[in-house]
Amino acid sequence: MPETQFTAAQLAVPPRTSSIRSPRPVVRSRIVGENHTLLYEGGRNRSLYRVVDGCVVLSQLLDDGRRQITDVLGPGRLFGFTVDGRNIATAETLSVARIEPLGDADLNADDPAIARELKATLHRMQAHATLLGRKTASEKVASALVELARLFNRAARNGAPARLSFHLHLTRADLADWLGLTVETVSRCLNRFKREGLIDFSHPKTMRVLDPERLDATAGFSRQRANDAARP
Amino acid sequence: MPETQFTAAQLAVPPRTSSIRSPRPVVRSRIVGENHTLLYEGGRNRSLYRVVDGCVVLSQLLDDGRRQITDVLGPGRLFGFTVDGRNIATAETLSVARIEPLGDADLNADDPAIARELKATLHRMQAHATLLGRKTASEKVASALVELARLFNRAARNGAPARLSFHLHLTRADLADWLGLTVETVSRCLNRFKREGLIDFSHPKTMRVLDPERLDATAGFSRQRANDAARP
DNA sequence: AACCTCTGTTGACAGCTGTCAACATCTTGC
DNA sequence: GCAAGATGTTGACAGCTGTCAACAGAGGTT
Numbered sequence: 001m002p003e004t005q006f007t008a009a010q011l012a013v014p015p016r017t018s019s020i021r022s023p024r025p026v027v028r029s030r031i032v033g034e035n036h037t038l039l040y041e042g043g044r045n046r047s048l049y050r051v052v053d054g055c056v057v058l059s060q061l062l063d064d065g066r067r068q069i070t071d072v073l074g075p076g077r078l079f080g081f082t083v084d085g086r087n088i089a090t091a092e093t094l095s096v097a098r099i100e101p102l103g104d105a106d107l108n109a110d111d112p113a114i115a116r117e118l119k120a121t122l123h124r125m126q127a128h129a130t131l132l133g134r135k136t137a138s139e140k141v142a143s144a145l146v147e148l149a150r151l152f153n154r155a156a157r158n159g160a161p162a163r164l165s166f167h168l169h170l171t172r173a174d175l176a177d178w179l180g181l182t183v184e185t186v187s188r189c190l191n192r193f194k195r196e197g198l199i200d201f202s203h204p205k206t207m208r209v210l211d212p213e214r215l216d217a218t219a220g221f222s223r224q225r226a227n228d229a230a231r232p
Numbered sequence: 233m234p235e236t237q238f239t240a241a242q243l244a245v246p247p248r249t250s251s252i253r254s255p256r257p258v259v260r261s262r263i264v265g266e267n268h269t270l271l272y273e274g275g276r277n278r279s280l281y282r283v284v285d286g287c288v289v290l291s292q293l294l295d296d297g298r299r300q301i302t303d304v305l306g307p308g309r310l311f312g313f314t315v316d317g318r319n320i321a322t323a324e325t326l327s328v329a330r331i332e333p334l335g336d337a338d339l340n341a342d343d344p345a346i347a348r349e350l351k352a353t354l355h356r357m358q359a360h361a362t363l364l365g366r367k368t369a370s371e372k373v374a375s376a377l378v379e380l381a382r383l384f385n386r387a388a389r390n391g392a393p394a395r396l397s398f399h400l401h402l403t404r405a406d407l408a409d410w411l412g413l414t415v416e417t418v419s420r421c422l423n424r425f426k427r428e429g430l431i432d433f434s435h436p437k438t439m440r441v442l443d444p445e446r447l448d449a450t451a452g453f454s455r456q457r458a459n460d461a462a463r464p
Numbered sequence: 465a466a467c468c469t470c471t472g473t474t475g476a477c478a479g480c481t482g483t484c485a486a487c488a489t490c491t492t493g494c
Numbered sequence: 495g496c497a498a499g500a501t502g503t504t505g506a507c508a509g510c511t512g513t514c515a516a517c518a519g520a521g522g523t524t
Contacts, residue, residue, distance in 0.1 A: 060362045062452055068362035083355045118350040123315045125357040130292045130300035132364035133412030137481065172502060180365025182482055187503055204490085204502060220294055369511065404472060414512055419473055436472060436520085 029100035032093050039080060039091040047101045048080045048114070054097025055152070055169035058089035059177065069178035071124065072170070074151040078102070078117045094169040132180045135220055140179040141189035142219035145199065149209055164209035172204070193218075261332035264325050271312060271323040279333045280312045280346070286329025287384070287401035290321035291409065301410035303356065304402070306383040310334070310349045326401040364412045367452060372411040373421035374451035377431065381441055396441035404436070425450075 029052055032038065039045055041060055051073045058071040058079060070089055073079055079091050131143055152166040168175075172183045172190075179186065193199045198215050200208045209215055261284055264270065271277055273292055288305040302321055305311055311323050363375055384398040400407075404415045404422075411418065425431045430447050432440045441447055 058358070060358060062362065062366060064452075066366040068365045070358040070361045081351050081354060083351050088351070088355045089358055115347055115350065118347065118354065119313050119315050119320070122313060122350065122354060122357065123320045125354065125361065126290070126292060126302040126321055129302045129357065129361055129364060130294065132361060133300045133409075134294060134298040171500095177365075183502075184483085184504085185481060188481095191503070220296075403470095415472075416474085416513085417511060420511095423473070 029098050032097050032099055034093055034095055036093045037090065038093065038099065039087045039089075041087055041090045043087045044085055045080055045082070045087060047103060048078055049091075050100045050102055051075055051077050051079070052098035052100050054099075055094040056091055056097055056099075057094055057170070057174065057178070058091055060089055067177045068180070069170075069174060071121070071128075072148070072151065072178060077121075078114070081118070094174065095167075137179075137181055137185050138189055138192075138218060139220040140181060141175070141186060142193070142198075142215050143221070144175060144179055145193075145207065145209065146212075146215060146219050146221065149207070164212060166207055168201075168205040168207045261330050264329050264331055266325055266327055268325045269322065270325065270331065271319045271321075273319055273322045275319050276317055277312055277314070277319060279335060280310055281323075282332045282334055283307055283309050283311070284330040284332050286331075287326040288323055288329055288331075289326055289402070289406065289410075290323055292321055299409045300412070301402075301406060303353070303360075304380070304383065304410060309353075310346070313350070326406065327399075369411075369413055369417050370421055370424075370450060371452045372413060373407070373418060374425070374430075374447050375453070376407060376411055377425075377439065377441065378444075378447060378451050378453065381439070396444060398439055400433075400437040400439045 032054075038049070038056070053075050056073040056077075056079060057069050058073065059067055059069045061067050071079075079089075081088050131140055135143065148168060148170070149164060149166050152169065153164070170178065172186045175181075175186045176183045190199070190201070193215075194201065198209070198211050198218065200210055264286075270281070270288065283305050285307050288309075288311060289301050290303040290305070290311060291299055291301045293299050303311075311321075313320055363372055367375065380400060380402070381396060381398050384401065385396070402410065404418045407413075407418045408415045422431070422433070425447075426433065430441070430443050430450065432442055
């Protein structure tokens, strides 16, 4: 069994971050190992699932094997949405993960919380489309780091000052498939960021952000979008 | 006023293609001119809208002006979804369009038909992410043509054999912003397809598919995805 | 009709990113 | 502990696509 990134004690106390409740008072969540495929694109399933803890990615394949990771899910996110009863995407764990089934997908279809989740997902997907279509390699990798840091930074739940250190659940290949790049380009960007003092990592998956502001700037994020006047 | 693509008679009989009903028995739809911005990303609105006829695109902007068209909407599609009360995307008409408000967005949030529309939209967004991240320029342009042909080919509603001729509502720049390319690359691909006998166009926006199968192949579509058995 | 602007096309060229290859490092299994 | 495979890094090189520029054509205005 590969390394896990949380302890037995953490697994024993699944956090509740979402307002979505299943009809049954007690829901049996299950622990799934790393690199386990939960759902296949085009397959059938009649339940939604929530990621309670861990990391799950959604992906699609082209005929010749090219892969696109369409979403990276952390704690609280839902997956298993279907169109015409068919799974939209393949779902795989990138870590040991706690998964909670939410019951019949169609029964839950009119749950306002589900609609809210769908709209939030849509929002993320659109932002990612902008990344894929209009950002450079450096901006893509920087954006990914910012987003993953936000996703998996909750290690410091106990009120401790959240150090900008987090576990990169994705391999370089996963990052490449998420960002529309190649492993080589991802590796080059990460190591350039490291040389420039933006981030640091000794182990390839143990990331630490050293200069959050410069990383944000590299990501092409507009911290000012709210404050700034629109340009001429 | 620029050219319109439907007649007064067609406008007088708005087709009902969706099962989504508004609470009021009579809904007042409105006609909007070409190149009209209906909603701004980040702005507030408290209604969903349906495209009854015409073409609407959703887009996002980066700070330096780079634009990504995240979705192209034809008849029947909904837009105006919000997260935290804020519009997810900017919505613009690319043609004279008939738009129908669907009432309070939050009131409709638990409508099963809305959830279905959201899931269908999610599906399209994921497919487009795969296009943006993993397809070549030729595959992107071919995919766009196939999709737009399907979207705007309903000209032949009267049972006539649907000729594979359709109106491209998007400019070359719009196509580029949708596909993550430049106008020059889009233009080169379209004219190459023309030289190769895949498509034809005299007017830049009057497209005609001459060889649907070869176009599908160029788009990298898997015609088997539906027939295929789900994998283990 | 003439003019102007926007859109589209085409060519030359460059550069970002992909491809190929070799090697290093980490992980896993024996 | 060692071997073998998977993952990550780095360099050389190439090519797809972007950039820049000039021009053509269409649409709209006076």
